[in-house]
């Protein structure tokens with residue numbers, strides 16, 4: 001296999017020279033892409049990443065949106081293969097945007113591409129071309145990569161759960177109710193946990209709860225009440241009935257006081 005790879009590499013390098021001599025940018029992009037694939041097969045990931053980055057840069061410089069998208073997509077897959085899904089997701093998502101033509105108009109304007117050049121018309125013409133098939137592939141791979149990202153974070157959650165009660169609770173909640181551990185939930189702040197990160201005893205949690213209650217009450221009296229007033233029909237009815245009750249009470253107390261004398 002190594003022999004085949006060597007042959008392929010030599011042929012591609014020859015093609016590279018030819019395209020370079022004729023300044024065929026699209027050809028150069030394609031050769032870099034194929035060379036990167038060869039390097040990847042040979043296990044030389046750094047070289048492959050370098051080639052793809054060069055490809056992306058040259059595609060961007062010359063306004064070749066499809067080639068830029070491909071470079072981004074392949075870089076994303078490379079990161080994914082090297083167990084860096086967080087980088088993979090970013091690249092694949094940008095590849096998707098690029099194929100769809102989203103956010104590309106601004107890049108185009110900033111870089112002052114001339115629309116009347118031959119390539120400018122093909123890529124940046126008024127009718128914006130959408131590379132649907134490629135975009136769909138990038139979208140699917142973005143989902144795969146995001147899933148890998150979650151999986152990695154699930155493993156670290158399981159590891160954490162051996163010493164951290166919050167992580168343990170998140171694992172249980174995921175298992176029982178499929179509530180995602182990546183979402184922050186307020187009740188996690190009130191779990192006693194003696195791990196170095198959280199470091200709070202049950203007594204600390206009680207204090208926290210008292211503090212939170214006081215804060216909530218302070219907020220309620222400070223801001224919410226005037227705003228809440230008459231916010232809905234039921235509220236209005238409730239207020240009306242309590243107003244009637246109050247009137248009744250004062251009326252009754254008046255009759256009381258008139259009987260027993262002033263008692264305020």
Ligand SMILES: [Zn+2]
Nearest residue numbers: 164193195198
């Ligand atoms: Zn903890």
